[in-house]
Amino acid sequence: MSANSHPTIVESRTEAPFYRPVDDEVEVFRAAARRGVPVLLKGPTGCGKTRFVEAMAHDVGRKLITVAGHEDMTSADLVGRFLLKGAETVWVDGPLTRAVREGAIFYLDEVVEARQDTTVVIHPLADHRRELPIDRLGTTLPAAPGFQLVVSYNPGYQSVLKNLKESTRQRFIAIELDFPPVDTEAEVVAHEARIDVETARTLVKIGHAIRNLDGSGLREVSSTRMLILAAELVGEGLSLRSATQAAIVQVLSDDHDVVRALGELVDALLP
Template identity: 50%
Template sequence: MSAPYYHTIGKEVSVFEQTYKCKLPILLKGPTGTGKSRFIEYMAHELDTKLITISCHEETSSTDLIGRFIIKGAEAVWLDGPLTTAVKNGSILYLDEIAEARPDVIVAIHSLTDHRRELFIDKLGQTIKAHEDFMLVASFNPGYQRGFKELKPSTRQRFVAVSFAYPEPKIETQILVSETEVEPDIAKKLVNIATKIRNLTELGLTETVSTRLLVDAAKLIHSGLPKRLAVHVAVIEPLTDDLEVIQALKDLSDLMI
């Protein structure tokens, strides 16, 4: 199986490799669509280890991660959750948007993020030592949370942390071409549109144009959708529901594409 495409931006690969070697947990910080999930997929491939991904949300509980009893026939049978499976088998467990999960999830992983590297399963009364190859990875979008669901300092300090940002235009253009085979001049125009919108702070957008959105637009253009329409549906509409802002962004992108 070929490696997932990932364009190295800084020293993140060597940091991850040494963090894995030292058996430390790592936290990836940055806006949506900056390549955090793709980076983890790439590193799991490079390290030849299994990756288990959990997309956290407000209903994600420690039970979802650790496991639960299920009724099978006339008896209750324990079923390991993804965290327990990763701890036992030595996989990389990736908690995407960890701040969205319920507080008991943070409590559950505490003993895995320090020298103990162990998981306590309360319902079984068991403590499991993590496999030598187990690694805990979490991602977090500080800008999106805006203080509402911030990670506590005591939790942050249990992780090695790496910040992700949008690539510089030249690299972002290369990413679009590599990911979608779109023409380089079109990729460059898409990146220019994204850069312009990212700098329009007066519009009050909660999120801005991610590399992921540009990839979607480039794929649509490469498949034959008109350029302006592709930008409208793949970049502008996902950003906001405000009709005035949509029109302003549409006028801007139409001129630039």
């Protein structure tokens, strides 16, 4: 790996991940998985994109290899490189090459954070060729049965300079995910944090109120992930107000006026 580049690699989990469908995303993914069609997941930060992929990998019975995209990532970080091992130089597969060989699902999270000259390495895998050129070995590796590409990004957070190239985008089918309805999100928060549903519902109502604010100036809104963190604090004995202040209000902004306004909104919604 390059000196400053260490991709975060997460292997699949053995237990079935908890996921509640909102629309037809499960059916669309299953159909794509049967044909090996690449999938692009779009949605705000913390809405459950990664959990959805984990659940779908378990559902279709495939290994999942996840890499978090970042601006220092190189193609070698994905494909592999020669490394010194004792007195010998040996080739070490990168996570993408491993997924191609093993017929796993390869999930590149926040794909637009990676440099475009890096992400083009997935192009031959995302079309009819289904193969990975490994230039340093002078070979081309065909994808094993079961291999599938999945990438994700947050379209509302990207700038003009950080967006998917059309040549990349058009190789994928797209599934748009969003924050779930109140009842579904309350069930998720209660399950993940192991708290009662009514407390979870109060936190979700706070989350929805923040998401619906006009002209707040917030770069991000209260995600399901943040609500779960707040719920976990409640589960440890903190009051709802203290938990929401620590896990939501103070995290969303450093602007004192914004923090105060969010705090007042939370106070108005607390029982």
